Amino acid sequence: MxxxxxxxxLCVATRDHRLLLDNISLALERETTTAILGRxxxxxxxxxxxxxxTVEPTSGEVVVNGADARQLDLITLRRGMGYVIQExxxxxHFTVARNVAIVLEAMGRPLREREMRSxxxxxxxxxxxxxxxxxxxxxxxxGQRQRVSVARALAADPGILLMDEPFGALDPLTRAEMQDMLxxxxxRLGKTVLLVTHDLDEALYLADRIVLIDQGKLIADLAPDSFxxxxxxxxxxxxRAYRRGEPRxxxxxxxxxxxx
Amino acid sequence: xxxxLSQYGASIATLTMEHLWLTGAAMLFATCIAVPAGIGxxxxxxxxxxxxxxxxxxxxxxxxxxxxxxxxxxxxxxxAARIAIMALIAYALLPILRNTYAGxxxxxxxxxxxxxxxxxxxxxxLIKIELPLAAPFILAGLRTATVTCIGVATIAAAVGxxxxxxxxxxxxxxxxxxxxxxGAVPAAAxxxxxxxxLGLLERRLKPPAAEGTGx
Numbered sequence: 001m002x003x004x005x006x007x008x009x010l011c012v013a014t015r016d017h018r019l020l021l022d023n024i025s026l027a028l029e030r031e032t033t034t035a036i037l038g039r040x041x042x043x044x045x046x047x048x049x050x051x052x053x054t055v056e057p058t059s060g061e062v063v064v065n066g067a068d069a070r071q072l073d074l075i076t077l078r079r080g081m082g083y084v085i086q087e088x089x090x091x092x093h094f095t096v097a098r099n100v101a102i103v104l105e106a107m108g109r110p111l112r113e114r115e116m117r118s119x120x121x122x123x124x125x126x127x128x129x130x131x132x133x134x135x136x137x138x139x140x141x142x143g144q145r146q147r148v149s150v151a152r153a154l155a156a157d158p159g160i161l162l163m164d165e166p167f168g169a170l171d172p173l174t175r176a177e178m179q180d181m182l183x184x185x186x187x188r189l190g191k192t193v194l195l196v197t198h199d200l201d202e203a204l205y206l207a208d209r210i211v212l213i214d215q216g217k218l219i220a221d222l223a224p225d226s227f228x229x230x231x232x233x234x235x236x237x238x239x240r241a242y243r244r245g246e247p248r249x250x251x252x253x254x255x256x257x258x259x260x
Numbered sequence: 261x262x263x264x265l266s267q268y269g270a271s272i273a274t275l276t277m278e279h280l281w282l283t284g285a286a287m288l289f290a291t292c293i294a295v296p297a298g299i300g301x302x303x304x305x306x307x308x309x310x311x312x313x314x315x316x317x318x319x320x321x322x323x324x325x326x327x328x329x330x331x332x333x334x335x336x337x338x339x340a341a342r343i344a345i346m347a348l349i350a351y352a353l354l355p356i357l358r359n360t361y362a363g364x365x366x367x368x369x370x371x372x373x374x375x376x377x378x379x380x381x382x383x384x385x386l387i388k389i390e391l392p393l394a395a396p397f398i399l400a401g402l403r404t405a406t407v408t409c410i411g412v413a414t415i416a417a418a419v420g421x422x423x424x425x426x427x428x429x430x431x432x433x434x435x436x437x438x439x440x441x442x443g444a445v446p447a448a449a450x451x452x453x454x455x456x457x458l459g460l461l462e463r464r465l466k467p468p469a470a471e472g473t474g475x
Contacts, residue, residue: 054377078379089374093392102388106380152378162377 002066003027004160004192005051010060012046012216020046021057022216030159033186033193035203035210037238043216044196048162051194052081065159079103082153082161082191086168088145090137096122096148097133103156121151126181143174150182154189161193167202179205200242204228212238268442272427276446279423282341282416283409283450286348290405294353295398298360299386308361315354323415326350331419344413344421351412352405359401363394395465403458410451414443424450 005028012021020043028034038044049055050062053069062069069077090099098105100121101114119129125147137145146166153161166182167175183206186193197203203210203224210227212220212235219234220227228239301308321329326347367390375385391398417425424443431439 049377052377054373075379075381078377080379081377083374083377085370085374087370089368089370091371091375091389092368102380103378105388106378106384 002030003063004030004065005194006061006063007047007050008061008063010047010050010062011058012043012050012055013058019216021050023060024213024216024218026211026218026221028192028194030192031190032208033195033206035207036194036196036213037198037200037203037210038213039198042213044198044213045164046216047213048164048194048196051160051162052078052083054078079107079156080158080160082156082158084146084149084153084161084163084166086165088137088142088149090145090148090152092137094136095133096127096135096137096140097129099137099148100151100155102152107156117155118151121154122148124154124185125151127151141174142170143178146170146178147181150178150185154185159192161191163193164196165198166195168197168199175202182206200238264438264442268427268439272424272442272446275422275424275426275443276450279410279413279425279447279450282344282348282413282421282423283406286345286352286409286413287402287406289345290349290352290356291402293349294356294401295360298357298398299364299390301357301361302364302390312354312358312361315357318350319354321350323347323351323412324418327415327419340416340419340421343419344416344423347416348409348413352409355404355408356398356401359397359404360394363397363401364390366397367393392465396462399458399462399465403455403462406454406458407451410447410454414447 005026007024007026010021010024010026011019013019024047026034036044036047046055050057051064051069053062053074064072064077064080090096091102094102097115097118100118101109104114104117119133122129122132127144127147132140132144132148137148140148149166153163167178170178179202186206193206195203195206200210204227207224210220210222210224211218212227214234220230220232222230222235227235230236230239297311301311327343330343330346371389371393372385375389380388413423414425414428416423417429424447427439427443428447429443431437431441431443
């Protein structure tokens with residue numbers, strides 16, 4: 001199987017020579033979901049942005065479908081990648097329907113096709129087009145906005161989806177609903193997904209592979225099972241933080257007994 | 261009062277039209293210069309400060325002095341109206357420039373980021389995203405500039421460019437308050453009218469209610 005996206009010895013530095021990404025090599029297999037895990041400021045988002053060339057690498061290569069990204073037409077490359085970010089980034093002056101179909105509109109597709117496609121996509125993310133198509137983003141809840149954002153990312157049927165903490169700002173219940181929806185959708189559509197998250201739970205639930213980065217360096221690149229078993233201290237720190245909630249109830253009970 | 265109006269009515273009407281022409285022409289030129297310039301400044305940030313500073317300085321020149329400065333410029337020709345329009349353009353530039361720049365710069369970063377990331381071309385981003393979102397600001401700039409221009413244009417009579425200022429100057433010279441008012445009241449009315457009309461348009465430019473299929 002050939003990789004949909006390959007990052008080769010990728011470095012990104014700021015103007016004052018601070019390394020945001022430090023020699024990252026990574027291959028994303030077709031139709032798999034890879035979670036990039038790391039704390040805030042670890043370089044996750046920068047990594048994601050090198051893939052659609054909104055951040056230019058200082059050195060190294062981004063290879064998309066076997067071709068050096070620098071040789072490709074930027075606009076075509078970006079239209080071939082769905083993009084979802086944390087606060088949805090919907091266009092506030094467009095209706096939901098127009099937001100969903102904006103990439104098709106930019107590609108000059110006819111109105112009829114855009115209408116059909118946006119209705120179909122809204123339905124597939126669980127929003128009734130008859131109710132939502134004509135609304136504006138400010139009339140939606142956070143979860144609904146994020147659904148629209150996912151529908152927009154799928155509009156041009158791209159092979160690749162880039163998701164930057166897509167559900168990070170949602171409450172836990174809504175987030176779980178969104179994760180369920182995404183999982184079903186991805187199983188059906190078969191996309192190569194790069195999912196940036198700081199939530200190990202989300203990574204375990206959605207990803208085939210978990211890549212941990214810290215201070216711009218790749219720390220681990222493992223399947224979810226091996227990730228939980230890993231002996232690397234950075235990975236264990238993450239797993240410990242994730243599991244901290246489990247024994248808490250008994251701790252609280254014990255300390256209350258102590259005080260009593 | 262009736263006698264006054266029958267004597268001056270025609271000239272009030274003519275001078276009002278002249279006033280409108282001076283202001284309208286100046287606003288047209290100023291918009292054609294300042295809106296593209298404002299967009300340009302958002303693309304090259306380094307120029308923004310110096311250009312804004314120049315526009316600021318233009319704005320602070322007292323209007324009478326501005327007309328005086330322009331008077332001896334040979335390439336302007338001998339038509340007083342052209343001098344007046346030049347001066348008015350100088351005043352109108354700053355509000356339009358500043359609001360265009362600030363309106364586009366003020367758009368939510370994530371919206372701009374997304375429009376790049378999903379593959380809109382620079383032109384599509386400008387036309388579909390930036391200008392519509394900045395439109396209320398740009399229009400507010402036009403509004404300020406128009407009202408300023410209508411006011412400053414009364415001074416244009418000092419260089420013989422006509423407009424309602426002529427009645428005011430004549431009234432002052434002949435100590436006839438009726439003449440002063442005959443110039444000042446229509447000028448004020450024009451300013452209020454322009455302000456109201458542009459204000460209405462500004463509100464219309466906020467996201468409209470969706471019709472049809474929402475596309």
